[in-house]
Each structure stands twice: as C-alpha cells, then as structure tokens.
Amino acid sequence: MRVDPLRLRQxxxxxxxxxxxxxxLLSATGNRLAVTGTAAAPWQAAGAASGVTDAWRVELEGAAGRLKHTGELFVRAAEDYMATDAWSASRIGQSRRFE
Incomplete structure (x- = not known):
C-alpha cells in the first residue's frame, strides 16, 4: 500500500x-494535571485537592485521546511510507543489477 505524502503531512x-x-487545557488549569509515562499515556489529576473539575478532566482526557489516536495513525502511516519507499528502492536496485 502506498501512503500519500499529503495525507502523511495532514x-x-x-x-x-x-x-x-x-x-x-493544561495552561487553563494552571498545569495542575500531569501526564504519566509518554505523551500517549492517560492524564491523571495531580491530587484530590488540585481543584480541577471533572469537566476539565473529561475535556483534557478527550484531547489526550485524540493526540494518542492521531499520533498512532501518523506513526503507522510514516512507517508504511518508509517501508514502501525502502521496498521501491530495493526493487529499483534489483532491476539495475539485472540490466
């Protein structure tokens, strides 16, 4: 499958x-929420006394979920694109060897 470079850029x-x-969202909550692990990890409250409302938490978790989803799509598409290009390069190299 060939990945469209424009889709990859988008x-x-x-x-x-x-x-x-x-x-x-972090700025609006005074950075009172912290990420655990990588950027794709779930967002957690810094503490019970943080003052962050459930609405803020839900909104932030939604944004973090989108970041994880689009990030995974981007990585997968980039890997497919590079694999396709590597395959194309190897095929070109093979065809030149037999010329």
Whole structure:
C-alpha cells in the first residue's frame, strides 16, 4: 500500500493541533494535571485537592485521546511510507543489477 505524502503531512498537522489543545487545557488549569509515562499515556489529576473539575478532566482526557489516536495513525502511516519507499528502492536496485 502506498501512503500519500499529503495525507502523511495532514496527519502530522493533526498531531500538532491535538498537542496544542492539550497544552491549552493544561495552561487553563494552571498545569495542575500531569501526564504519566509518554505523551500517549492517560492524564491523571495531580491530587484530590488540585481543584480541577471533572469537566476539565473529561475535556483534557478527550484531547489526550485524540493526540494518542492521531499520533498512532501518523506513526503507522510514516512507517508504511518508509517501508514502501525502502521496498521501491530495493526493487529499483534489483532491476539495475539485472540490466
């Protein structure tokens, strides 16, 4: 399967947009939420006394979920694109060897 470079670029922009949403929500809550593990890990409250409402938490978890989803799509598409290009390069190399 050949991955469209324009689709790959759009997925990259989507990841950036989702990351910006997460940063904006963190800023709005005074950075009182912390991420555990990698950027794709679930967001958790810093503590019971953090003052972050459930609505904020739900919104932030939604944004983090989109970031994880688009990030995984982007990585998968990039891997497919690179694998296809590597396969194409190997085929070109083989055809040149037999010329």
């Amino acid at each position: 997925l990259g922009h989507d990841v950036q947009d989702d990351a910006a949403d997460v940063r904006a």
